[in-house]
Amino acid sequence: xxxxxxxxxxxxxxxxxxxxxxxxxxxxxxxxxxxxxxxxxxxxxxxxxxxxxxxxxxxxxxxxxxxxxxxxxxxxxxxxxxxxxxxxxxxxxxxxxxxxxxxxxxxxxxxxxxxxxxxxxxxxxxxxxxxxxxxxxxxxxxxxxxxxxxxxxxxxxxxxxxxxxxxxxxxxxxxxxxxxxxxxxxxxxxxxxxxxxxxxxxxxxxxxxxxxxxxxxxxxxxxxxxxxxxxxxxxxxxxxxxxxxxxxxxxxxxxxxxxxxxxxxxxxxxxxxxxxxxxxxxxxxxxxxxxxxxxxxxxxxxxxxxxxxxxxxxxxxxxxxxxxxxxxxxxxxxxxxxxxxxxxxxxxxxxxxxxxxxxxxxxxxxxxxxxxxxxxxxxxxxxxxxxxxxxxxxxxxxxxxxxxxxxxxxxxxxxxxxxxxxxxxxxxxxxxxxxxxxxxxxxxxxxxx
Amino acid sequence: xxxxxxxxxxxxxxxxxxxxxxxxxxxxxxxxxxxxxxxxxxxxxxxxxxxxxxxxxxxxxxxxxxxxxxxxxxxxxxxxxxxxxxxxxxxxxxxxxxxxxxxxxxxxxxxxxxxxxxxxxxxxxxxxxxxxxxxxxxxxxxxxxxxxxxxxxxxxxxxxxxxxxxxxxxxxxxxxxxxxxxxxxxxxxxxxxxxxxxxxxxxxxxxxxxxxxxxxxxxxxxxxxxxxxxxxxxxxxxxxxxxxxxxxxxxxxxxxxxxxxxxxxxxxxxxxxxxxxxxxxxxxxxxxxxxxxxxxxxxxxxxxxxxxxxxxxxxxxxxxxxxxxxxxx
Ligand code: SF4
Numbered sequence: 167x168x169x170x171x172x173x174x175x176x177x178x179x180x181x182x183x184x185x186x187x188x189x190x191x192x193x194x195x196x197x198x199x200x201x202x203x204x205x206x207x208x209x210x211x212x213x214x215x216x217x218x219x220x221x222x223x224x225x226x227x228x229x230x231x232x233x234x235x236x237x238x239x240x241x242x243x244x245x246x247x248x249x250x251x252x253x254x255x256x257x258x259x260x261x262x263x264x265x266x267x268x269x270x271x272x273x274x275x276x277x278x279x280x281x282x283x284x285x286x287x288x289x290x291x292x293x294x295x296x297x298x299x300x301x302x303x304x305x306x307x308x309x310x311x312x313x314x315x316x317x318x319x320x321x322x323x324x325x326x327x328x329x330x331x332x333x334x335x336x337x338x339x340x341x342x343x344x345x346x347x348x349x350x351x352x353x354x355x356x357x358x359x360x361x362x363x364x365x366x367x368x369x370x371x372x373x374x375x376x377x378x379x380x381x382x383x384x385x386x387x388x389x390x391x392x393x394x395x396x397x398x399x400x401x402x403x404x405x406x407x408x409x410x411x412x413x414x415x416x417x418x419x420x421x422x423x424x425x426x427x428x429x430x431x432x433x434x435x436x437x438x439x440x441x442x443x444x445x446x447x448x449x450x451x452x453x454x455x456x457x458x459x460x461x462x463x464x465x466x467x468x469x470x471x472x473x474x475x476x477x478x479x480x481x482x483x484x485x486x487x488x489x490x491x492x493x494x495x496x497x498x499x500x501x502x503x504x505x506x507x508x509x510x511x512x513x514x515x516x517x518x519x520x521x522x523x524x525x526x527x528x529x530x531x532x533x534x535x536x537x538x539x540x541x542x543x544x545x546x547x548x549x550x551x552x553x554x555x556x557x558x559x560x561x562x563x564x565x566x567x568x569x570x571x572x573x574x575x576x577x578x579x580x581x582x583x584x585x586x587x588x589x590x591x592x593x594x595x596x597x598x599x600x601x602x603x604x605x606x607x608x609x610x611x612x613x614x615x
Numbered sequence: 616x617x618x619x620x621x622x623x624x625x626x627x628x629x630x631x632x633x634x635x636x637x638x639x640x641x642x643x644x645x646x647x648x649x650x651x652x653x654x655x656x657x658x659x660x661x662x663x664x665x666x667x668x669x670x671x672x673x674x675x676x677x678x679x680x681x682x683x684x685x686x687x688x689x690x691x692x693x694x695x696x697x698x699x700x701x702x703x704x705x706x707x708x709x710x711x712x713x714x715x716x717x718x719x720x721x722x723x724x725x726x727x728x729x730x731x732x733x734x735x736x737x738x739x740x741x742x743x744x745x746x747x748x749x750x751x752x753x754x755x756x757x758x759x760x761x762x763x764x765x766x767x768x769x770x771x772x773x774x775x776x777x778x779x780x781x782x783x784x785x786x787x788x789x790x791x792x793x794x795x796x797x798x799x800x801x802x803x804x805x806x807x808x809x810x811x812x813x814x815x816x817x818x819x820x821x822x823x824x825x826x827x828x829x830x831x832x833x834x835x836x837x838x839x840x841x842x843x844x845x846x847x848x849x850x851x852x853x854x855x856x857x858x859x860x861x862x863x864x865x866x867x868x869x870x871x872x873x874x875x876x877x878x879x880x881x882x883x884x885x886x887x888x889x890x891x892x893x894x895x896x897x898x899x900x901x902x903x904x905x906x907x908x909x910x911x912x913x914x915x916x917x918x919x920x921x922x923x924x925x926x927x928x929x930x931x932x933x934x935x936x937x938x939x940x941x942x943x944x
Pocket of ligand 1: 767769770771788789791792
């Protein structure tokens with residue numbers, strides 16, 4: 167049996183190795199394009215540092231623009247990744263193996279990229295260390311920094327733990343690979359030999375970590391929501407913001423997972439690993455979350471509208487006049503279309519589920535925009551100003567360039583990580599097959615053909 | 616009624632002087648002198664004697680000229696965190712007398728080296744409801760007793776002092792703008808780009824003067840503690856030709872607009888003083904006297920630059936006024 171496993175491992179490495187080194191003209195062009203977008207973003211960043219925040223669309227009143235929206239978006243994406251991955255691991259979900267690594271990578275990458283956006287919002291980056299020299303624990307920003315750092319460390323450890331068995335397999339079967347790769351795998355695999363005790367210890371630690379990650383994610387989400395809901399702003403000061411952010415984060419998280427599953431499956435031709443059942447599973451999760459998200463959104467706006475306090479009504483007027491189409495897209499189309507697609511069985515194809523996910527992600531981003539910008543454009547004391555940029559926020563190319571650079575960096579890093587370890591955890595396949603030998607009648611999702 | 620008022624005014628002034636004089640600490644040469652806050656004008660007429668209270672409780676008479684001759688002391692950011700002992704500063708703005716003369720805005724801008732659109736004191740045109748007539752509403756920072764901006768600041772760059780003043784130390788500010796989003800009164804402004812005036816080091820920076828401002832940090836009305844230390848009124852209160860802005864000390868229960876000195880508590884009681892958006896629980900230290908029995912018609916305030924009038928274009932009265940003007944031309 168042991169010999170069996172060793173040869174099976176070799177087989178798997180052989181199967182997945184081409185993926186690690188794969189570079190086609192298409193991949194070269196797309197990497198080049200991503201690098202270009204990132205470079206443009208860097209130019210924008212340098213300009214912003216040199217000329218100050220004046221070259222962004224932010225002004226008094228709307229002091230936080232799309233940077234903070236991207237920040238919430240990415241950080242929520244990460245928390246939801248952690249949350250989902252934790253749940254997959256903790257409850258030993260049967261079909262988790264094919265998606266778990268995708269989820270983990272999304273978690274860590276977005277948690278690195280998200281906070282960069284908050285840094286772009288800060289007027290004096292040169293004084294960033296003041297946060298640690300003169301910390302004030304009363305400030306929700308301080309809570310957020312603590313939460314993000316803790317979460318980042320937790321996620322890194324967790325991601326690494328799930329990488330170890332694969333890294334060991336790659337180390338043991340890397341005859342053809344280049345020297346640096348072999349050294350890297352050897353170093354990263356920290357002497358893991360896949361003995362029974364090692365395996366059991368690793369499983370136990372991973373499971374504990376997965377539970378901790380869930381808790382961390384909830385705490386971090388909540389603190390993020392509090393940055394808004396603890397202020398007195400009419401559109402923000404809401405008791406349901408923390409759970410609302412959790413649901414919204416999961417909504418975008420599941421959406422991005424489905425989209426990446428689709429692209430990865432297409433690109434690497436992994437049709438027999440990432441199957442329709444995965445899409446349907448994720449689609450049903452997305453359906454449940456979209457219902458919840460719609461419910462929260464409705465409760466939030468309905469109670470504001472019904473009790474019609476002056477400031478709330480002013481805000482709703484802004485939303486329904488200046489931001490009419492955005493509101494419709496974010497809170498109607500962005501919720502109802504995914505529900506409609508996912509609700510009916512016959513609509514649940516891989517393509518349509520992915521389409522629903524795209525709509526959900528775009529709608530959610532816009533929903534965040536509508537939480538941040540119109541609120542700031544409708545303060546308690548009416549804005550009496552003649553400078554259009556102080557009355558109405560519109561992001562400049564600098565802000566867009568940096569936003570797209572963030573997305574490009576996300577994709578680029580994703581590609582690079584996929585070159586280091588296979589996107590489908592090989593150890594998971596082995597574990598699964600081992601299980602199967604013990605209980606031959608178990609579910610058979612991951613078996614080849 | 617008019618006569619009544621003037622009588623009361625005189626009485627009040629006398630009462631005020633008797634009370635041992637509104638005062639503030641001039642932290643010069645180690646000794647602190649208590650000077651008369653209300654005697655701004657008297658100080659100018661030379662040769663006049665003025666009574667002062669020394670720290671050990673003796674009343675001394677000094678030539679008025681000498682008081683202003685003390686050089687202005689530089690208060691470092693660290694010192695500015697302490698506040699002036701035993702004071703609790705308060706401002707009362709009499710909306711019935713405001714006619715949008717904008718002297719408060721302009722003198723404040725001059726003193727704090729602010730540009731045209733940078734206003735610590737803003738004059739808004741507010742209409743509480745459709746039936747109500749709009750009124751001019753000068754709006755400084757409210758120096759709240761429960762300041763949301765101070766609570767949220769992650770570095771302590773914004774702080775509340777013992778004398779009630781909320782200040783910003785722009786040496787400490789990292790420009791996260793959280794305080795701006797948390798202020799319900801839009802009192803704060805951000806320095807978005809670079810300006811030559813930030814480099815002017817002729818005057819060392821002090822949170823008490825807010826000069827020079829710095830790029831990427833916030834600024835706002837500071838209640839002019841540098842003047843308070845010298846026993847003077849803040850620039851806006853001093854500049855208002857209508858005496859709209861009263862300033863004083865809650866501990867001594869006295870406020871003055873430079874001409875008239877009254878008991879703070881009585882003023883608030885008699886004239887139904889209120890605080891803006893009281894329901895938010897921020898406990899401002901700026902009180903308003905409602906715009907009843909106004910001394911000027913609203914239109915008196917329309918006599919301003921075109922650009923400034925344009926700011927109020929959403930108020931129906933201003934629209935009407937503009938239309939009329941157009942047809943007349
Ligand atoms: S912008 Fe400056 S003063 Fe305001 S909260 Fe941030 S660090 Fe504090």
